[in-house]
Amino acid sequence: MAPVPASAPGRVAQLLRDAPDGPVRVLHHVPTALYLDVAGRCVGVVAPGAAQVPCALRLSGRVSQRPVLAEPIANPYVERGTLYLTDDPLVVGRFVDVRVPRIDxxxxxxxxxxxxxxxxxxxxxxxxxxxxxxxxxxxxxxxxxxxxxxxxxxxxxxxxxxxxxxxxxxxxxxxxxxxxxxxxxxxxxxxxxxxxxxxxxxxxxxxxxxxxxxxxxxxxxxxxxxxxxxxxxxxxxxxxxxxxxxxxxxxxxxxxxx
Incomplete structure (x- = not known):
């Protein structure tokens, strides 16, 4: 088991904290992006080459060199506010601002x-x-x-x-x-x-x-x-x-x- 550092928008991190423990359903998976159904909301896991959607955890370029998303993701789950891909926990170490700038x-x-x-x-x-x-x-x-x-x-x-x-x-x-x-x-x-x-x-x-x-x-x-x-x-x-x-x-x- 190797922790995978990720960054996340604040509401995504809060959703994971509030989500019940248990398996989550894979909605779509390509080598650079994974989309999951977490408590009725889509949560993504995206590498730098994928669209950095505002509902996703983001992997760094250094982390994406590991086969985190390239391998089949068979049994992802949430436990105590942390998302696991197989046995790799995604640990949120940084928050990202996804707010649209104010327009005068x-x-x-x-x-x-x-x-x-x-x-x-x-x-x-x-x-x-x-x-x-x-x-x-x-x-x-x-x-x-x-x-x-x-x-x-x-x-x-x-x-x-x-x-x-x-x-x-x-x-x-x-x-x-x-x-x-x-x-x-x-x-x-x-x-x-x-x-x-x-x-x-x-x-x-x-x-x-x-x-x-x-x-x-x-x-x-x-x-x-x-x-x-x-x-x-x-x-x-x-x-x-x-x-x-x-x-x-x-x-x-x-x-x-x-």
Whole structure:
């Protein structure tokens, strides 16, 4: 038995502390990422090469050189607040901040009014999926959340990715309402457990590091590069997050200017 050091967002560490002892179900496993059902919530274990989702324990580059995730994970379990992969305990030694940076509404207006306002185009690999999304629901608002949840295939359907980006910006600008949050939570059972967990993360303003970097860069010369980095995540996930965020920013700017 060899302890494996990991870092974790605060809510993930708290979930493990509160979880009952016993086996946990494997939802998905690839050599760089493992997703588990822990007390009805998805908890990931990710190496540096995987998306650093805000619901995951993170392995360091040095640790990932060991075959921690490469081997089959047959019987993971939680015991006294610690997650075990086979007999290797994952020991949280550091907490990571996964909160989206605060967005000043004035910055949204300045960005929209700037002659150099960024107008990004998603990569070709994601464009088809977003076009299909647009034909379903070109608007994102409280009334369309139930339509978006679970729309698309994969571990994180595109509709959920779009919604996560939209929700995170609403949280960052202080515009997330109880009505929207309640609608999203009510619809969450329609999607995968990973995606439902990421929607809950977005409601709490918890995001990927690339999304946080993109928000921090809004309205600055660094925004185009940050947007491209975000959109490169996954097949369509990053582009969906960007699309939802851009939709929220545009709507906020239009409402403020009216």
């Amino acid at each position: 509404p004035d910055r949204v207006l300045r960005r929209a009014a700037s002659p150099a306002a960024v107008r990004m185009v998603p990569p070709r690999t994601a464009a088809h999926g977003l076009a299909a999304y647009n034909s379903l629901s070109p608007m994102v608002d409280a009334t369309t959340t139930s339509t978006l949840v679970g729309h698309g295939g994969g571990l994180t359907p595109l509709g959920d990715d779009v919604l996560c980006g939209w929700l995170a910006v609403l949280h960052a600008t202080g515009r997330l309402t109880d009505d929207v949050a309640d609608r999203v939570r009510a619809a969450a059972p329609r999607t995968t457990l990973l995606s439902a967990t990421l929607l809950d993360c977005a409601l709490h303003g918890e995001v990927l590091p690339e999304f946080a970097a993109y928000v921090a860069a809004l309205g600055t010369p660094a925004e185009p590069a940050a947007a491209r980095t975000l959109m490169a995540i996954g097949h369509t996930s990053g582009a969906g997050l960007w699309f939802g965020a851009e939709h929220a920013l545009t709507t906020i700017a239009l409402e403020a200017a009216a």
